[in-house]
Amino acid sequence: MMKYTEDHEWLRVEGDLVVVGITEHAATQLGDVVFVELPEIETMVATGDEVVVIESVKAASDILAPVDGEIVEVNDKLSDSPGLVNDDATGDAWFFKMKLDDMSVLDAFMSEDEYNDFIG
Amino acid sequence: MAELARTELFDLHVELGGKMVPFAGYEMPVQYPMGVLKEHLHTRQAAGLFDVGHMGQVLLHPKTDMDALIAGFEAMMPVAVAGLAEGRQRYGLFTNDIGGIIDDLMFANRGDHFFVVVNAGCKEGDIAHMTKHLADVATVTPVTDRALLALQGPGAEDAISGMIHAVMAMRFMDVITAHSVFGELWISRSGYTGEDGFEISVPNSGALGLAKALLAHPSVAPIGLGARDSLRLEAGLCLYGHDMDTTVTPVEANLGWAIQKSRRTGGDRAGGFPGAATILAQLENGPAKLRVGLLPDGRAPMREGVELFDTATGGTAIGRVTSGGFGPSIDAPIAMGFVPTALATTGTQLWGEVRGKRLPVTVASLPFRPSTFKR
Numbered sequence: 001m002m003k004y005t006e007d008h009e010w011l012r013v014e015g016d017l018v019v020v021g022i023t024e025h026a027a028t029q030l031g032d033v034v035f036v037e038l039p040e041i042e043t044m045v046a047t048g049d050e051v052v053v054i055e056s057v058k059a060a061s062d063i064l065a066p067v068d069g070e071i072v073e074v075n076d077k078l079s080d081s082p083g084l085v086n087d088d089a090t091g092d093a094w095f096f097k098m099k100l101d102d103m104s105v106l107d108a109f110m111s112e113d114e115y116n117d118f119i120g
Numbered sequence: 121m122a123e124l125a126r127t128e129l130f131d132l133h134v135e136l137g138g139k140m141v142p143f144a145g146y147e148m149p150v151q152y153p154m155g156v157l158k159e160h161l162h163t164r165q166a167a168g169l170f171d172v173g174h175m176g177q178v179l180l181h182p183k184t185d186m187d188a189l190i191a192g193f194e195a196m197m198p199v200a201v202a203g204l205a206e207g208r209q210r211y212g213l214f215t216n217d218i219g220g221i222i223d224d225l226m227f228a229n230r231g232d233h234f235f236v237v238v239n240a241g242c243k244e245g246d247i248a249h250m251t252k253h254l255a256d257v258a259t260v261t262p263v264t265d266r267a268l269l270a271l272q273g274p275g276a277e278d279a280i281s282g283m284i285h286a287v288m289a290m291r292f293m294d295v296i297t298a299h300s301v302f303g304e305l306w307i308s309r310s311g312y313t314g315e316d317g318f319e320i321s322v323p324n325s326g327a328l329g330l331a332k333a334l335l336a337h338p339s340v341a342p343i344g345l346g347a348r349d350s351l352r353l354e355a356g357l358c359l360y361g362h363d364m365d366t367t368v369t370p371v372e373a374n375l376g377w378a379i380q381k382s383r384r385t386g387g388d389r390a391g392g393f394p395g396a397a398t399i400l401a402q403l404e405n406g407p408a409k410l411r412v413g414l415l416p417d418g419r420a421p422m423r424e425g426v427e428l429f430d431t432a433t434g435g436t437a438i439g440r441v442t443s444g445g446f447g448p449s450i451d452a453p454i455a456m457g458f459v460p461t462a463l464a465t466t467g468t469q470l471w472g473e474v475r476g477k478r479l480p481v482t483v484a485s486l487p488f489r490p491s492t493f494k495r
Contacts, residue, residue: 058346
């Protein structure tokens with residue numbers, strides 16, 4: 001099941017981890033992505049921390065940590081193939097995986113239907 | 121905020137799915153559904169059609185004779201106007217008293233008058249500037265009943281030659297007048313992408329028809345401002361207000377090539393333009409700073425405003441990026457900026473500070489991609 005943030009991130013539960021990426025809508029808005037800067041693993045982050053930098057042909061954008069937790073894995077494929085963000089935003093182009101203390105915080109985020117309403 | 125102007129092709133941009141943004145007082149397409157990256161590559165591989173109708177088109181007609189107009193126009197620029205043959209275009213620079221650049225422009229000798237194209241953001245000022253300085257010798261007429269299109273890329277000649285056979289005989293910087301079903305066209309073989317191509321001034325009444333006729337050619341796609349910027353950056357071309365302004369001289373901007381021998385010290389029409397003392401001295405002795413190409417060693421783009429350092433840690437900034445982004449045809453980040461002349465040699469290792477981190481960047485020769493003009 002996918003959850004969505006107002007910052008156009010998707011969150012997917014994978015066992016005891018949360019996988020984070022950006023939506024196709026966000027990828028389209030950004031334009032062609034040419035560089036992705038990923039966080040260090042084993043970093044503790046707080047909600048709202050800038051954890052990823054995405055550079056498109058147009059501009060640099062940040063991805064903020066959607067929840068408190070620990071970055072346990074990053075998608076190194078994006079370093080060599082940043083264009084994956086445009087090609088497969090909700091699949092291969094995940095950014096990082098987080099370990100949360102309390103998975104119930106995810107309940108507060110939007111469902112797919114709610115997100116689709118949100119972006120109109 | 122002042123209301124944004126629209127070019128003659130506004131409705132076409134919207135119809136084609138263009139994403140409209142404010143630019144130099146106009147609503148212009150920054151990209152179409154193809155996207156900046158593919159639009160850029162398409163222009164280099166086939167042909168791109170650009171609406172540049174926001175730019176200023178100006179006619180200079182002599183009040184008495186062309187020689188007086190030529191002399192007066194030459195007194196505004198460090199560039200030779202005399203000697204430019206009829207049917208030829210040249211790159212020019214208006215300078216101020218301290219040698220800074222008021223604007224860059226293209227001017228064409230069209231026999232009994234000059235046709236000038238200036239930057240959109242500068243056109244009001246340029247028209248006032250020309251009207252003042254050429255008061256005795258020329259009538260300065262802003263052209264308001266014409267659109268301007270640019271057709272750029274290796275497929276450009278093929279795409280237009282079916283309509284206008286005469287373009288096949290044109291070389292880089294030639295200008296012609298051509299009659300067409302879209303009205304009288306003023307065509308130059310030039311552009312802002314480093315590619316072979318044409319800039320076409322067309323009566324407003326024929327602009328939509330001409331644009332649609334060109335877009336009907338299988339190799340031609342509409343291209344927005346985003347790709348226009350990455351194309352000109354790869355071609356090492358300056359963007360006014362970024363890589364040049366009223367505080368930067370042509371020599372500092374690495375545009376010394378635009379200043380012919382005749383206007384330099386020892387030339388037969390040396391000096392006699394605004395800022396000549398500064399500009400001629402810099403040509404002789406070298407400027408203190410210079411515009412250079414910059415190739416980041418990594419993949420992170422270094423955009424306008426990134427400060428440059430000559431050490432990996434500490435020290436103060438020695439320069440700044442004035443244009444930067446990603447070069448789709450280079451498949452790497454590219455930038456231009458100003459550095460002290462001592463650090464301007466190709467291969468010099470510098471560092472750019474991106475998000476608080478010093479990242480290595482190497483001074484590179486311009487253009488990043490060789491031009492493909494038809495000489």
